[in-house]
Structure formats: C-alpha cells, structure tokens
Amino acid sequence: MKTPLAILTLAASALALAACNNSKTDDAAAAAAAANEATTAAPVTLPPAVVASKIYRCRDASVVYVDFLSNSGDLAGSMNANIRTDNVAGTATQLTRPDAETPYTAEGYSLSGTGDSVTIEVPGKNAQLCKA
Numbered sequence: 001m002k003t004p005l006a007i008l009t010l011a012a013s014a015l016a017l018a019a020c021n022n023s024k025t026d027d028a029a030a031a032a033a034a035a036n037e038a039t040t041a042a043p044v045t046l047p048p049a050v051v052a053s054k055i056y057r058c059r060d061a062s063v064v065y066v067d068f069l070s071n072s073g074d075l076a077g078s079m080n081a082n083i084r085t086d087n088v089a090g091t092a093t094q095l096t097r098p099d100a101e102t103p104y105t106a107e108g109y110s111l112s113g114t115g116d117s118v119t120i121e122v123p124g125k126n127a128q129l130c131k132a
Contacts, residue, residue: 048080056118056130064120064130066111067092080104081111085122 048069056064065088069080081104082092095104095111103112108123121127 052114054116054132056120056132058120058130059128060125062125064122065090066118068114083109083111083120083122 050067051070052068054066054068056066058064062085065084067082069082079097081095083095083104083106084090084092093106093109095106095109097104103110103119105111108121110119110121110127112119116132118130119127120130
C-alpha cells in the first residue's frame with residue numbers, strides 16, 4: 001500500500017519539475033553580455049583632487065578661499081586652483097598655470113605662491129599679500 005503512494009508522489013514531483021521554466025541559461029547569457037559591455041566602456045577620467053584648502057586674510061581685511069587641485073596628489077604638482085571671494089560655498093573661479101614657476105591666472109585673477117603667504121589679485125583690486 002505504501003508503494004503506490006510513493007510512486008504517485010514521485011510522479012507528481014516529476015510533473016511539477018517538468019513544468020518549470022528553465023530560463024537560467026538565458027539569465028546567465030544576459031549577465032555575461034552585460035559584464036562584457038561594462039568592461040569595454042571607455043575609461044573615466046577623474047577630476048583633479050583637492051590637495052589643500054586654505055583661507056587667506058588679505059591686507060585690506062578681505063577673505064579669500066582657495067582650493068589647490070592636483071592630479072599628482074601633492075601641492076607642489078598643483079596646476080589648478082579654485083578661488084572664491086564671497087564665502088566658502090560661493091561660486092569658484094578656476095585658475096590655472098602652465099608650470100610650477102608661473103602664477104595661477106584667470107581673467108582678472110592672479111595668485112602667486114602655494115603656502116601660508118600668497119599674493120592675490122582679484123578683479124577691481126590691486127595685488128596684495130594674503131596670509132593663511
């Protein structure tokens with residue numbers, strides 16, 4: 001009496017498994033295609049890193065915020081700087097320099113030096129000494 005019940009249970013299980021959708025191979029192929037597409041994408045160029053952020057007080061009592069940027073990871077290799085004159089969260093102007101011997105410049109802006117004492121010129125003002 002146990003044998004027909006076991007056979008009937010086994011047959012029902014086999015029938016249930018036969019009715020399953022075997023799409024695992026399709027899912028695996030889609031995952032492999034997505035992985036190949038991701039590896040063939042063009043490399044991403046990261047923006048320059050902030051290597052130093054300084055707040056300078058100038059001789060006329062104004063405050064200037066400067067972020068020195070570099071892809072090389074050190075302040076000496078910095079070729080770009082962002083300068084803000086209104087506040088920390090204000091709009092930044094990017095200054096650049098072609099080599100380490102020249103000042104950072106942008107239209108109307110100039111910044112010489114990278115340490116605690118710099119000379120800064122902003123539009124409408126003469127160049128002046130500023131200290132961090």
